[in-house]
Amino acid sequence: MNPNAKDRSILRLAIPNKGRIADPVIELVESGGLKLENSRTRRLISKTSDPDIEVLFARPADIPEYVANGAADIGITGRDMVLERGSVVDEILDLKSGHARLVLAVPEDSGITSSKQLGGMKVATEFPGICGKYFDEIGVDVVLVPVGGACEAAPYLGIADAIVDLTSSGTTLATNNLRIVDEILDSTTILIGNPGSRKKFHEKIDEFCLAIDSVIHARGQRYLMMNVERSYLDDVRAVLPGLSGPTVMDVVSDKSMVAVHAVVSEDHLYSLVSTLKRAGAKDILVVPIERMIR
Structure with a gap:
């Protein structure tokens, strides 16, 4: 790690300033709740909504070496760039994008x-x-x-x-x-880290990883809410896929009804809604999921 990194008290994240993965990376980071200043102008060093994190905008090919030598503590770039540079970094998280x-x-x-x-x-x-x-x-x-x-x-x-x-x-x-x-x-696009920085900033890096991972796992998922008469509940359960099965709650104002909530894949929605309707569900709501923390 270079001397500047040892003295720095703020976590520095390197992200691409251009190229095919630059815009998706910025969108991912901001969807996780970390807002970037100057994301349009992409000034070399920019502040974020977290006073303990700053962003270094850099060429994707340079990010592995910036992270390896401690100019940045963590960085987001393609796995191909890391292998091409041969940089000694830790792969922290596969972002499942930029394939x-x-x-x-x-x-x-x-x-x-x-x-x-x-x-x-x-x-x-x-x-x-x-x-x-x-x-x-x-x-x-x-x-x-x-x-x-x-x-x-x-x-x-x-x-x-x-x-x-x-x-x-x-x-x-x-x-x-x-x-x-x-x-x-x-x-694919990956999050990499400087081994020394991971020790120094482990809590802040874990916090960042949790935010990013929650956005990744919410991709392609939708939250379904519906009311179902108790007599139709088994029929609805039989056709309702979900990550861990539906959540069923009493409807206080009507003892004959229950509220059913489930997380389902967007791929199933087109035919699923009409199938649920035929099975006895009503008042069906489909809600986007921004983040999903496991």
Whole structure:
């Protein structure tokens, strides 16, 4: 940990200032209740609604090293960035978002069907560290061509025979007539921590993790509330999925009725509401869930 980190009394969180995961990360952090000042301008260092936490806006590729050397105590970036830098950090929490695959791809009309056929050939990539390790492990010597972007154009510019690049859906690769030969890495957005800072700020980091984790677990969930006549309760229970079964409470104003509450997946809602109605439920309310603490 660097000297500044040792003296600092405020937890510093590093988050991306640009790139595909920057906006989702800011939304996640603020949904957890930590409001960021200057989130639009993304000034280098910004205050938050918690006086004991400040934010460092940085390039996603730089965040692993900032956390490793103590310039930041915790940070949010892609697992691919951490592995590429080889930074010594703790992975604290998988944020279950920003999913992407690091793949080896070749031109569609290429006769290459295996990475072992690339011996002596050129491979363009933004991830020379991961890429070099991959080819070392399979015992294939290639010439790595580091590029800073638009990797998919490299084969058609004549500077590479294959590429190693990130893809979410594969659409960009297909559009550029590239075919996936192998998947090297499955990456998501993760929360990482400096080992020394985790000891110093453990309570504040645990508090932050709880807030973020509660938002993650609320994704895709809805809270259902309904009234049910007691005679129909078993029928409603039979069709009502939930995390741990429905909660049933007496309705004080009508002894023949009960109130039934349950957390259900949004994927089930379309047909579930009409099924519950047919089973005897009424006054059905569907409520979004912002945070769910286990």
